[in-house]
Amino acid sequence: MDRKEEIKKRIQEARKRQMFTVDEYVGGIVKGDRMILAKAITLIESYKEEHQTIAKEIIDKCLQIKSQSLRIGITGTPGVGKSTFIESLGMHVLRKGKKIAVLAIDPTSQMSHGSILGDKTRMEELSHQENAFIRPSAAGTSLGGVARKTREVMILCEAAGYDTIFIETVGVGQSEVAVHSMTDFFLLLLLPGGGDELQGIKRGIVEMADAIVVNKSDINPVLAKQSKKAYRNAVHLFPQKESKWVVKTLMCSALQNEGIDAVWQTILNYQDLTIQNDYFHQKRQQQSDYWFKQALQQGLEQLIKNHPQISQEMKLLKQQIFQGKMSPFAAADKIISLLK
Amino acid sequence: MDRKEEIKKRIQEARKRQMFTVDEYVGGIVKGDRMILAKAITLIESYKEEHQTIAKEIIDKCLQIKSQSLRIGITGTPGVGKSTFIESLGMHVLRKGKKIAVLAIDPTSQMSHGSILGDKTRMEELSHQENAFIRPSAAGTSLGGVARKTREVMILCEAAGYDTIFIETVGVGQSEVAVHSMTDFFLLLLLPGGGDELQGIKRGIVEMADAIVVNKSDINPVLAKQSKKAYRNAVHLFPQKESKWVVKTLMCSALQNEGIDAVWQTILNYQDLTIQNDYFHQKRQQQSDYWFKQALQQGLEQLIKNHPQISQEMKLLKQQIFQGKMSPFAAADKIISLLK
Numbered sequence: 001m002d003r004k005e006e007i008k009k010r011i012q013e014a015r016k017r018q019m020f021t022v023d024e025y026v027g028g029i030v031k032g033d034r035m036i037l038a039k040a041i042t043l044i045e046s047y048k049e050e051h052q053t054i055a056k057e058i059i060d061k062c063l064q065i066k067s068q069s070l071r072i073g074i075t076g077t078p079g080v081g082k083s084t085f086i087e088s089l090g091m092h093v094l095r096k097g098k099k100i101a102v103l104a105i106d107p108t109s110q111m112s113h114g115s116i117l118g119d120k121t122r123m124e125e126l127s128h129q130e131n132a133f134i135r136p137s138a139a140g141t142s143l144g145g146v147a148r149k150t151r152e153v154m155i156l157c158e159a160a161g162y163d164t165i166f167i168e169t170v171g172v173g174q175s176e177v178a179v180h181s182m183t184d185f186f187l188l189l190l191l192p193g194g195g196d197e198l199q200g201i202k203r204g205i206v207e208m209a210d211a212i213v214v215n216k217s218d219i220n221p222v223l224a225k226q227s228k229k230a231y232r233n234a235v236h237l238f239p240q241k242e243s244k245w246v247v248k249t250l251m252c253s254a255l256q257n258e259g260i261d262a263v264w265q266t267i268l269n270y271q272d273l274t275i276q277n278d279y280f281h282q283k284r285q286q287q288s289d290y291w292f293k294q295a296l297q298q299g300l301e302q303l304i305k306n307h308p309q310i311s312q313e314m315k316l317l318k319q320q321i322f323q324g325k326m327s328p329f330a331a332a333d334k335i336i337s338l339l340k
Numbered sequence: 341m342d343r344k345e346e347i348k349k350r351i352q353e354a355r356k357r358q359m360f361t362v363d364e365y366v367g368g369i370v371k372g373d374r375m376i377l378a379k380a381i382t383l384i385e386s387y388k389e390e391h392q393t394i395a396k397e398i399i400d401k402c403l404q405i406k407s408q409s410l411r412i413g414i415t416g417t418p419g420v421g422k423s424t425f426i427e428s429l430g431m432h433v434l435r436k437g438k439k440i441a442v443l444a445i446d447p448t449s450q451m452s453h454g455s456i457l458g459d460k461t462r463m464e465e466l467s468h469q470e471n472a473f474i475r476p477s478a479a480g481t482s483l484g485g486v487a488r489k490t491r492e493v494m495i496l497c498e499a500a501g502y503d504t505i506f507i508e509t510v511g512v513g514q515s516e517v518a519v520h521s522m523t524d525f526f527l528l529l530l531l532p533g534g535g536d537e538l539q540g541i542k543r544g545i546v547e548m549a550d551a552i553v554v555n556k557s558d559i560n561p562v563l564a565k566q567s568k569k570a571y572r573n574a575v576h577l578f579p580q581k582e583s584k585w586v587v588k589t590l591m592c593s594a595l596q597n598e599g600i601d602a603v604w605q606t607i608l609n610y611q612d613l614t615i616q617n618d619y620f621h622q623k624r625q626q627q628s629d630y631w632f633k634q635a636l637q638q639g640l641e642q643l644i645k646n647h648p649q650i651s652q653e654m655k656l657l658k659q660q661i662f663q664g665k666m667s668p669f670a671a672a673d674k675i676i677s678l679l680k
Contacts, residue, residue, distance in 0.1 A: 056667075056669075056670055056673070059667050059669075059670065060666060060667060060670055063664060063665065063666065063667055064665070066664075148669055151669075152667065152669065155667065204544070285662060288661045288662070288668050289658075289661070289668075291668035291669065292657075292658070292661055292668035292671055292672055294668075295668055295669045295671075295672030295673070296672040296675060296676070297637060297640075298672075299672050299673060299675070299676035300637075300640050300676065300679070302676075303676055303679060303680065317632075318629075318632070321628045321629070321632055322625060322628070324403060324406075325403065325404070326400060326403065327396075327399050327400060327403055327492070327495065328628050328629075328631035328632035328634075328635055329396075329399075329488055329491075329492065329631065329635045330396055330399065330400055331632055331635075332632055332635030332636040332638075332639050333396070333635070333639060335636060335639070336636070336639035336640065336642075336643055339640070339643060339679065340643065
């Protein structure tokens with residue numbers, strides 16, 4: 001009690017001077033202080049080195065705080081109704097007593113604060129809920145950088161007690177791979193259509209999905225049912241998942257709140273199955289491994305870029321490769337020998 | 341004339357002592373000496389460092405020898421008749437006055453000399469031709485390593501005057517990406533079937549294909565025609581290629597030598613189009629860039645592995661990530677700081 005009081009007091013003091021120590025940040029986050037959580041996220045999103053240093057310490061301390069979270073990735077082409085869907089599903093989950101955080105990965109949202117979730121009014125009801133925390137996509141020039149920041153923000157949200165994390169992205173490319181590799185469950189949202197719809201979406205994305213949900217079923221229920229069937233048939237041709245989970249196809253109307261409970265039940269069924277067969281845990285381990293390799297690769301690229309002699313040599317070698325005077329392998333060997 | 345005579349003499353001498361200098365290797369290769377070419381390839385395929393050192397010098401010198409080659413990648417599931425197809429197409433191309441080399445990428449063929457092309461009797465006619473050079477897949481534990489060696493062997497073959505290169509692989513996974521990224525034209529060989537056939541092949545592979553050829557059309561011509569049509573319809577749903585080339589679907593019977601000329605004509609049409617619109621050249625540049633990045637990444641991984649302190653730290657960090665005590669990003673940063 002005394003300890004809690006003390007932290008509270010220090011945070012209040014720090015607020016006045018608008019500066020916090022790492023412990024104050026972590027204390028505030030664990031206490032569920034939204035303002036401090038938001039400020040810590042701003043540090044993560046900053047590209048300034050002093051901010052990154054503090055951010056790393058906060059993240060490492062937040063990792064120590066164990067949480068039983070469920071991470072849900074949601075994708076779908078623009079216009080499919082992702083925001084309305086997340087609002088409807090989010091409100092449903094809140095009523096079950098959960099705390100939710102809604103994040104996004106949108107590498108196209110360069111220096112502005114993103115098109116996805118940028119406009120909070122798109123999830124008006126959800127954004128006013130005490131137990132919901134909504135944060136737009138981090139800005140950045142590379143998908144890797146944006147994804148990394150989102151993954152770090154997620155760790156802070158979990159430490160702050162948000163046990164259900166939604167990560168939204170657009171259904172067009174590589175960003176799905178990033179979302180898939182940081183979530184437990186991956187949901188593909190589609191519109192009612194003749195089944196041709198699936199052709200426009202890269203097969204890789206469809207193969208990642210744990211559930212395919214046909215939204216806006218209220219507009220044309222017959223067509224929605226047809227599409228659901230077509231998607232189910234298409235999905236059956238795919239190989240069995242490592243999780244042993246059989247991909248579900250569902251339909252709903254997020255606007256009318258129809259079919260939302262079935263979606264949530266499906267996600268819970270998936271969680272039950274994969275916790276039981278240990279895939280849930282294994283997948284998280286694989287994901288950590290994946291992010292470690294990714295970060296290592298990015299770091300090495302940065303190291304070469306920042307090294308005056310090596311980056312100079314890189315330019316020369318690239319020219320020689322370009323002119324066909326040197327094999328790419330010999331050039332790589334030269335760079336490596338400079339690092340030794 | 342004198343110079344040529346001199347090289348010839350030195351090679352003969354070297355043959356006696358079974359050792360060659362780099363210049364002798366290169367001289368022999370350029371002269372078209374198959375025995376010396378084969379010996380140089382053995383150096384490339386060796387994992388001994390002294391062999392690798394000589395091999396690199398040979399490759400860099402062979403790169404200086406300009407050749408106008410055409411590189412053709414061929415894939416298809418086992419049983420589709422790749423060997424018979426390459427034999428039939430290869431004999432056809434030989435009759436056009438070309439010199440051909442047949443290589444392979446098969447990372448599954450560990451320490452043995454490969455299942456693909458391992459048995460030369462599978463291309464019996466071709467293997468007896470003066471102007472054909474057949475070499476099985478290099479052995480190795482990683483696809484990256486095997487692919488690199490094949491790409492290097494290709495450079496030697498081109499220096500030796502082989503102007504038409506076939507690179508064969510099996511239609512099941514990542515090795516297609518490797519073959520695609522070192523060839524100008526990519527051909528997918530399929531069996532007659534109801535179109536379901538395409539479902540079994542990863543969409544990414546189908547999307548890479550510049551031509552889809554239905555083989556064994558003699559067995560059931562009606563079914564073959566149907567499949568050709570089904571594949572054509574499927575292919576039309578794919579986005580336009582950067583090369584502006586419209587993917588062709590063809591049928592043939594390699595065993596009966598039917599439809600082989602049309603396949604060759606298609607490949608030549610592709611070459612004409614892409615040389616005209618400069619995509620041929622651009623693609624080769626992109627490929628060099630790709631291999632440079634790949635080699636750099638592999639080299640860096642090797643560097644870390646061979647560094648006692650860093651590799652030790654890697655083990656510890658991996659454990660901490662595994663236990664959820666450290667974020668993968670923080671761990672990567674630690675490794676990078678050790679390399680600085």
